[in-house]
Every structure is written in structure tokens, then in C-alpha cells.
Amino acid sequence: MSLTAPLAPxxxxxxxxxxxxxxxxxxLGGTLTGRLPNGMAxxxxxxxTIASGNSIAFGGLLSALYGLSSALAQPVKGRLMDRHGQSTVHLPAALLNSALLVALPLAGPYGGPVLATAIVVAGGLTTPPLEAGLRALWPSVLPGPRLRHAALALDTGTQGLLYIVGPLLVAALASAYNPAVALAVTAALGLAGTTVVALAPPSRRWRPTSSAGTQDTALRRLTSPGLVLLFVSxxxxxxxIGAMNVWSIAMAEHHEQDxxxxxxxxxxxxxSFLGGLVYGRRTWTGxxxxxxxxxxAAFLTGWLPLVALPGPFAATIAVxxxxxxLTVVVACAYVTTDALAPASRTxxxxxxxxxxIGVGQSAGTALAGRLAEQPLASAALPAAGAAFALTILLAARRRLGPTGQLLRGRHRRPLRGRHKTP
Structure with missing residues (x-):
């Protein structure tokens, strides 16, 4: 008879x-609110831009510049957080971003397209790095790896809601009032959400732990082949995603269903939201x-039915x-990044x-726009992007792991009175 009691599940x-x-x-709530401008702005x-008498083409350019400048500035703001803490970066960025969004309708008519472009680019550059900041906070807030696994899946899955709720809210405000009011509300929500996060104790106390070795060693780890290939994938x-957005517009025009x-x-x-909920609740092997x-591989397979040029209802179900x-891919990519990146520069x-992801989305949008009048090519682009991602991941497999840990949490100072993260 065994004296060892069986382990409880x-x-x-x-x-x-x-x-x-x-x-x-x-x-989580503050980050989602603070990031609503990503979907609204x-x-x-x-x-x-259109209401001010400018062309749709110029408005599309400004819109794209806002998103692109926001994406390009992310590593700089991430590095600043690693050096100076989160609140020091979040609050000034939110104040500047909100002020610029409010200033756009006021300054635009007087400075013309040049000033409007400058304000929009500056607004994109000053978006608070809330997404990267939240991912860095989970290890110091949640003591157990399974809780962090669920939180990361929930956090990643809810991101898509920003791009559903945000545009709908802007459309409602612009319809009921005018686009300037929509910009003001966008600015207010971004500032309010960022303030909630930046003044929270975990954000105020967060500091990275220094990596072993020199800054040159940390830089080499940040540019290691595994991380570079992951980012390329x-x-x-x-x-x-970018190609899918344009393809949906082409579908709407082709079937005359706006x-x-x-x-x-x-x-x-x-x-993505539902997939994240399912993924986060389970403990996965491997x-x-x-x-x-x-x-x-599943992400790629999911796009293949579009090549058959389905009708509106089937296409909606298929995507x-x-x-x-998507949430599983992104959540696992964050865990892999945490495992491979130097502790001082996570x-x-x-x-x-x-x-x-942002650069890829811009490229997909641009190419899909050029091929929008060719139904088969337009429908095949999302699968092409997914195939590229899978090919790079397969080629990089040995450099990405193996790591079975859910979240290492090795580099965050725990809050006073909390259990230290394993």
C-alpha cells in the first residue's frame, strides 16, 4: 500500500x-480605456478631414500616418520605461497625445495640410505604451503562472474589442455632434484610462531587474536570431489582418452591402476574443x-476558405x-519574447x-489596396501573410525554445507584502 497520497488535480x-x-x-480596464484611441483616433x-473639406485620400493618409508613427515609436517608449519606470513615461505621453488630438480641429484650419500632418504624426508618436506596459506588469501582480497565463489570454483577446467599439463610438459621436467632438472624447478617454493605470501602485513601483552582464550583452540578446525571427514572423x-480589413471593404463594394x-x-x-477566453482557461501540455x-498553422488554415470566394454570410463565418x-499566436509570442529577451529590456x-505586427498590418493594407479590384488575389492575401508567418516560425523553431513555462516573471520586483513570482 502506497503511503503517498495521490496529487489532487x-x-x-x-x-x-x-x-x-x-x-x-x-x-486591465484602464489599459483598455486608455487604448481606445488606437481604434478611435x-x-x-x-x-x-473630410468634414473640413479635404479629400478622402488625404484623410486616409493622415489616418495611416497616425497608426504608423504610433507603431514606430513603440521601441523607444519601451526602452524609456525600462530605464525610468512606467508612470514616468505613461503620464507625459498621455497628456501630449490628448492635447494634440484636441488641438487638431483648432489648428487645422489655420495651418492647412502641413500643420494637420505634423499634429497627427506627433500625436501618433506620443501614444502611451500601455500594451507593452501591461504585459510587463502581470508577473508582479499575479503570483501564479496559471493566473498569468489566463490574464495574458484575456488581455490579448480583449484587444480586438478596441477595433469594434472604438470606430462605432466615433461614428455615433460624429453623427450626433461632429468629428471634433469625437476627437475630444477620444482624447479624454485616452487620458483617463492612462491615468488610472499610471497611478496604480503596480505601475508606480515597477522597475526592471538588471540583467547579468553588460549592456552589450543585453543588446546582443535583444537582437538574437530567435527574437529577430519571431518578430519577422x-x-x-x-x-x-491588414489585408483582411481591405478585403472586407472590397467584399462590401462587390456585394453592395456597406x-x-x-x-x-x-x-x-x-x-479572437472568444478564442482567448477558451485558451486562457485551460492548462496546455507541450x-x-x-x-x-x-x-x-491553424491561423493559416482558417484563411484558406476565402480563396474559394465565399458569399457574404459564409465569409463572415469563415474569418x-x-x-x-490570433490570440493564441500573440499570447505565445509574448511568452517566447519574455523567455528570450534580456531581463532589463523586456x-x-x-x-x-x-x-x-503594426508594420505588417500597414504592408498588408497597402498591398491589398492595390489588388482590391482582383477578387482572387485580394482574398488570397491574408493566407499569404499567414503562410509567411508559419514558414518563418518553422525555420526558427530550434531558436525559439523549447520552453514550457507559462510566464517566467523572472525580472519584476514583487509588490511589498505579495508572494514573490516564481
Whole structure:
């Protein structure tokens, strides 16, 4: 007779347990509110430009410049957070970003297109790095790796809601009032959400732990082949998303159903949200690298039905499938980044990850715009981006792992009175 009692199964992780942990609801809610301008500002800028008598083409350019400048500035702001802390970066960035969004309708008519372009670019450059900041906070807030796994999936999955709620809110405000009001509300929400996060104790106390070795060693680790290849692969993920957005507009025009331009992306991001909920509640076997590649393969497979040129209803259902695996890919990419990046520069590494997806999305949007009048090519572009991502991941497999840890949390100073993160 064995004297060793059988191990009890690990308790099931629930999202109520995650959200009930100290500071989690505040940090997640504040980050989502503070990042609403990511989904609102490009639409509000476009509508304001048109209402001011400028062309749709110029409005589209300003909108694209806002998103591109925001993405390009992410690594710089991530590096500043690693050096000076989060609140020191978040609050000034939010104040500047909000002031510039409010100033755009006031200064635009007097300075013409040149001043409007300068304000929009400056506004993009000063967006607070809330996404990278939140990912860096989870290890210091949640003591257990399974809780952090669920929080990361919830956090990643809810991002898509920004691009559903944000444009709808802007459209409602612009319709009921005018685009200038939509810009003002965008600025207010961004400032309010960022303030909630920046003044939270975990954000104020957060500091990275110094890496062993010199700054040159840290830089070499940040530019290691594994991380570089991971980031390159994620440009393919972003490319698929950008191409999908344009393809949905082409579908709407082809079938003369304007609502498809919003319904198809909404279905994709709804799939992402639901996929994240399912992924975060389960404990998965195998390594993070295995899950990353498997999710990348499923992401690619999900796009293939579009090549058959389905009708509106079938297309809307179809895009929810790759959407469901988007959260898994991104969540595993963050875990891999955490494992490979130097401890003193993790926020910067997260920012490069965000930049990679953003650059890919811009490229996908640009190329899909040129091919929008060719239905088969337009429908095949998302799959092409996903295939590129999977190819790079497979080639980089040995450099990405193996690591079966959910989140290492090795580099964050725990809050006073809390259990130290393993």
C-alpha cells in the first residue's frame, strides 16, 4: 500500500479569480480605456478631414500616418520605461497625445495640410505604451503562472474589442455632434484610462531587474536570431489582418452591402476574443513553441476558405476561425519574447513585437489596396501573410525554445507584502 497520497488535480482557473486578484481589473480596464484611441483616433481623424473639406485620400493618409508613427515609436517608449519606470513615461505621453488630438480641429484650419500632418504624426508618436506596459506588469501582480497565463489570454483577446467599439463610438459621436467632438472624447478617454493605470501602485513601483552582464550583452540578446525571427514572423500575422480589413471593404463594394466592411472585421475580432477566453482557461501540455507553431498553422488554415470566394454570410463565418487562433499566436509570442529577451529590456522587446505586427498590418493594407479590384488575389492575401508567418516560425523553431513555462516573471520586483513570482 502506497503511503503517498495521490496529487489532487490543479484547481480550474476562472476569469473571476483573475479579475478578483488585486489591481487586475483596474489595470486591465484602464489599459483598455486608455487604448481606445488606437481604434478611435484613425477614424475620427479621417472623418474630421473630410468634414473640413479635404479629400478622402488625404484623410486616409493622415489616418495611416497616425497608426504608423504610433507603431514606430513603440521601441523607444519601451526602452524609456525600462530605464525610468512606467508612470514616468505613461503620464507625459498621455497628456501630449490628448492635447494634440484636441488641438487638431483648432489648428487645422489655420495651418492647412502641413500643420494637420505634423499634429497627427506627433500625436501618433506620443501614444502611451500601455500594451507593452501591461504585459510587463502581470508577473508582479499575479503570483501564479496559471493566473498569468489566463490574464495574458484575456488581455490579448480583449484587444480586438478596441477595433469594434472604438470606430462605432466615433461614428455615433460624429453623427450626433461632429468629428471634433469625437476627437475630444477620444482624447479624454485616452487620458483617463492612462491615468488610472499610471497611478496604480503596480505601475508606480515597477522597475526592471538588471540583467547579468553588460549592456552589450543585453543588446546582443535583444537582437538574437530567435527574437529577430519571431518578430519577422509576426509581420506576416499583421499582414493578414491588414489585408483582411481591405478585403472586407472590397467584399462590401462587390456585394453592395456597406455593412460588410464593418461586420467582417467584427466577426474576426469576436473570434479572437472568444478564442482567448477558451485558451486562457485551460492548462496546455507541450512547450510554448509547440503551441505557437500549432496556432500559426491553424491561423493559416482558417484563411484558406476565402480563396474559394465565399458569399457574404459564409465569409463572415469563415474569418472567425483564424480570429480564434490570433490570440493564441500573440499570447505565445509574448511568452517566447519574455523567455528570450534580456531581463532589463523586456518592455522594449514587447514594444518591438507590437511594432512588428503594426508594420505588417500597414504592408498588408497597402498591398491589398492595390489588388482590391482582383477578387482572387485580394482574398488570397491574408493566407499569404499567414503562410509567411508559419514558414518563418518553422525555420526558427530550434531558436525559439523549447520552453514550457507559462510566464517566467523572472525580472519584476514583487509588490511589498505579495508572494514573490516564481
Amino acid at each position: 490543479a484547481p480550474r482557473i476562472t476569469y473571476s479569480a483573475v479579475l478578483g486578484s488585486p489591481y487586475v481589473a483596474r489595470l 484613425p477614424v475620427a481623424i479621417l472623418l474630421w 509576426l509581420t506576416g500575422i499583421g499582414f493578414a 455593412m460588410l466592411a464593418g461586420i467582417i472585421p467584427a466577426a474576426f475580432f469576436t473570434g 512547450t510554448t513553441t509547440d503551441r505557437l507553431i500549432a496556432a500559426g 472567425a476561425v483564424p480570429g480564434a487562433f 518592455s522594449e522587446a514587447y514594444a518591438w513585437l507590437i511594432l512588428s
